[in-house]
Amino acid sequence: MKELIYREFYLSRKNILITCGITFGIYAIGVMCALSARFGNIARYVSDEMTIHDVLVTTYYFAILSGILLATIVECVPILLASDFKSGWTDYILSSGVSVKKIVGVKYLVFVIILVASMGASAIIFGLTRLVTGVDAEPILPSEISFGIYEPVIFVVFMSVFLLIMVSYRLMSEFVFRDNKSVKAQVIQNAPTVVGVLLIFALFFYGTCRYDMADKDEIARLSETMSKIREHSIEVIIGAILLGLIISGVFYFISVWAVRKEMKCERKSV
Amino acid sequence: MDFENAIEIKNLTKKYDGFTLDNVSFEVPKGSIMGFIGQNGAGKTTTINSLLNIIKWDSGEIKLLGKEMPRYENEVKEQMAAIFDVLPFNDDLSAKQLTKIMRGIWKEWDEDCFKNYLERFQLPYTKKFGQFSKGMKMKLQIAAGLSHKAKLLIMDEATTGLDPVVRNEILDIFLEYLQDEDNSILMSSHITSDLEKVADMVTFIDKGKILLTGIKDEILENHGVVKCSKNDFRDFEREDYISARVTDFGAEIMVSDRDKTSRKYSGAVIDKTTLEEIMLFYVNQSKNQWS
Numbered sequence: 001m002k003e004l005i006y007r008e009f010y011l012s013r014k015n016i017l018i019t020c021g022i023t024f025g026i027y028a029i030g031v032m033c034a035l036s037a038r039f040g041n042i043a044r045y046v047s048d049e050m051t052i053h054d055v056l057v058t059t060y061y062f063a064i065l066s067g068i069l070l071a072t073i074v075e076c077v078p079i080l081l082a083s084d085f086k087s088g089w090t091d092y093i094l095s096s097g098v099s100v101k102k103i104v105g106v107k108y109l110v111f112v113i114i115l116v117a118s119m120g121a122s123a124i125i126f127g128l129t130r131l132v133t134g135v136d137a138e139p140i141l142p143s144e145i146s147f148g149i150y151e152p153v154i155f156v157v158f159m160s161v162f163l164l165i166m167v168s169y170r171l172m173s174e175f176v177f178r179d180n181k182s183v184k185a186q187v188i189q190n191a192p193t194v195v196g197v198l199l200i201f202a203l204f205f206y207g208t209c210r211y212d213m214a215d216k217d218e219i220a221r222l223s224e225t226m227s228k229i230r231e232h233s234i235e236v237i238i239g240a241i242l243l244g245l246i247i248s249g250v251f252y253f254i255s256v257w258a259v260r261k262e263m264k265c266e267r268k269s270v
Numbered sequence: 271m272d273f274e275n276a277i278e279i280k281n282l283t284k285k286y287d288g289f290t291l292d293n294v295s296f297e298v299p300k301g302s303i304m305g306f307i308g309q310n311g312a313g314k315t316t317t318i319n320s321l322l323n324i325i326k327w328d329s330g331e332i333k334l335l336g337k338e339m340p341r342y343e344n345e346v347k348e349q350m351a352a353i354f355d356v357l358p359f360n361d362d363l364s365a366k367q368l369t370k371i372m373r374g375i376w377k378e379w380d381e382d383c384f385k386n387y388l389e390r391f392q393l394p395y396t397k398k399f400g401q402f403s404k405g406m407k408m409k410l411q412i413a414a415g416l417s418h419k420a421k422l423l424i425m426d427e428a429t430t431g432l433d434p435v436v437r438n439e440i441l442d443i444f445l446e447y448l449q450d451e452d453n454s455i456l457m458s459s460h461i462t463s464d465l466e467k468v469a470d471m472v473t474f475i476d477k478g479k480i481l482l483t484g485i486k487d488e489i490l491e492n493h494g495v496v497k498c499s500k501n502d503f504r505d506f507e508r509e510d511y512i513s514a515r516v517t518d519f520g521a522e523i524m525v526s527d528r529d530k531t532s533r534k535y536s537g538a539v540i541d542k543t544t545l546e547e548i549m550l551f552y553v554n555q556s557k558n559q560w561s
Binding site: 001002003004007010087088091092094096098261 | 319323326343344345347348350352354356357358359360362363370371372373374375376377424
């Protein structure tokens with residue numbers, strides 16, 4: 001198993017290193033701005049406290065962008081799987097004694113490892129940002145519905161769950177369609193990701209517009225609902241992670257079934 | 271090893287849209303090389319993928335190394351090696367990385383044996399496979415196949431596209447591999463000259479059906495080509511020949527029993543034939559005559 005995991009990381013290393021390099025570059029700009037605002041030229045020549053505070057808070061946007069970039073590393077797993085089908089590696093390994101569960105499992109395991117590592121790195125980046133800037137992240141959401149300083153954590157968790165579901169789906173569809181380049185296969189493979197991203201943006205803009213147009217009573221009701229959710233933040237986070245893992249597990253079993261479908265059904269392990 | 275046949279296929283059937291592998295049956299005795307001959311699209315790869323259990327077959331029985339498939343699949347596959355026409359290892363890998371990966375795939379992986387083969391085939395240990403020539407890539411696959419104590423090699427068009435020097439080198443390796451009488455090879459190819467050199471047995475397949483299977487020397491001994499004029503060809507009864515190629519210059523008639531033909535058509539000159547000619551005449555046997 002560990003040898004197959006080694007293969008996945010070895011072949012994805014260029015993608016991982018390039019993305020990490022770009023992330024480092026972008027985050028370094030943010031950190032330099034923050035350091036300048038605290039100890040450098042900005043601190044020396046700008047006397048307005050608010051401006052300095054804004055510069056320090058901007059570093060969090062660099063941190064968010066870095067987190068998003070790191071999260072995109074998971075895409076290397078379905079990309080490598082597609083290339084495995086094309087190169088004939090999947091046929092080769094199926095012709096060996098390695099079980100289908102292991103062949104499929106390695107892909108999902110590597111994906112989860114990369115996801116956890118990238119989300120962990122995002123968390124470290126947020127912690128580092130707090131250390132460098134010395135200020136808390138300003139909530140993106142309006143104060144009535146905000147999660148306060150926990151907003152970045154909520155953001156990281158929900159992005160992880162979204163990626164867990166979407167990339168698991170990508171992996172499953174690669175196993176189902178193999179090297180199928182038909183328009184139908186392409187649409188089924190990519191449509192949920194596109195729809196998912198669009199849905200998130202649509203919900204965000206709809207929420208913003210609704211909030212802007214809402215009257216005082218409506219905001220009060222919303223604020224009450226949010227405070228109830230805030231009380232159960234831990235349960236919400238755990239529930240979201242569990243949901244992501246369950247859906248991902250279902251996609252794993254469908255993948256195993258899809259690979260076996262092309263093979264004899266009466267399979268017996270010896 | 272208490273089995274007679276390394277491969278036993280009975281009535282293997284697999285239906286695709288527009289193609290059917292139709293009741294394919296043949297055997298590869300232990301210790302022999304079976305040449306699996308057919309034109310492109312004849313059903314060679316479908317048969318091999320069924321053997322490897324990469325595709326699901328509709329009906330039939332397959333036994334490999336004396337064990338029923340897919341019941342003992344994992345156990346059997348440990349003792350087999352599949353060699354494909356293209357290198358299945360990523361171009362970004364080198365032999366150094368490959369040996370690490372193979373340790374996780376094959377229980378019997380022998381790193382020293384692999385290194386010996388690399389040295390013998392003059393394959394670099396640290397160079398990426400993307401920089402290998404086609405011949406080097408094929409040698410690499412063979413080295414990997416022989417380094418986990420495989421008892422059965424299954425090759426799909428392994429020598430296609432290689433230059434004659436490399437092909438000969440590879441054929442020599444196969445003959446050496448067969449020095450151990452427990453080892454067997456199934457080698458699909460449409461390059462019949464290679465099979466003529468090394469195969470003990472041959473099976474011809476066309477349009478998903480087995481046309482002929484048996485010991486190569488017997489097939490070559492029994493088959494022959496009668497070269498005669500168009501007028502003489504008219505005297506031949508249809509059941510006495512496989513098919514005939516008729517041109518303005520005369521007729522070439524493929525017969526499957528030279529002795530019988532020489533007795534029945536005294537005076538007919540029967541030349542020896544090749545596997546390629548046999549394949550051509552069998553593929554065209556549905557036609558009474560062709561040009």
